[in-house]
Amino acid sequence: MDIGSALSSINAGIGLARTALDARDDRKAKEAVSEIAHQMADVNLWALGMSEHLRKLEAELRDTAAKLAAAEERERQRGKYVLRPLVPGKFVLAFEPVDGDQAPAHYLCQVCFDAGHTSVLQRSNDGVTFNCLRDRGHRLIVPKALHGLLGEAADASAEERR
């Protein structure tokens, strides 16, 4: 039942009641009242169903809004990083602070970030290996020939070890 047919049914019942009252026919009036009560019960069931449907839609809306806010925050975070090939064919997300940034230069694991996790790559003591703490398989080893190409994040990491 939709709202239009529910209202039509009620209006039809009210019309029957008016006709019965105008004719001063108790039997017809009782039938009309019974019909109106029946229609009102149907409308109440319909309204209950719509209320439940509305509650589900509101829950979905809240869930979708939360997902959108998380995606926007993720995109805002992503905007702070530059995709950089640390090793040929293997990338990191590089953060290089500008004036006012409190965070030091660092690299994020690009694989983890794309999967929805933030994992700062940790430079090992050999100075050429960058470890992802979430997944050892994401480790990057920079060939010695490319050490001079390591960015500020790698240099900052090297400074911290001294």
Ligand SMILES: [Zn+2]
């Ligand atoms: Zn990772």
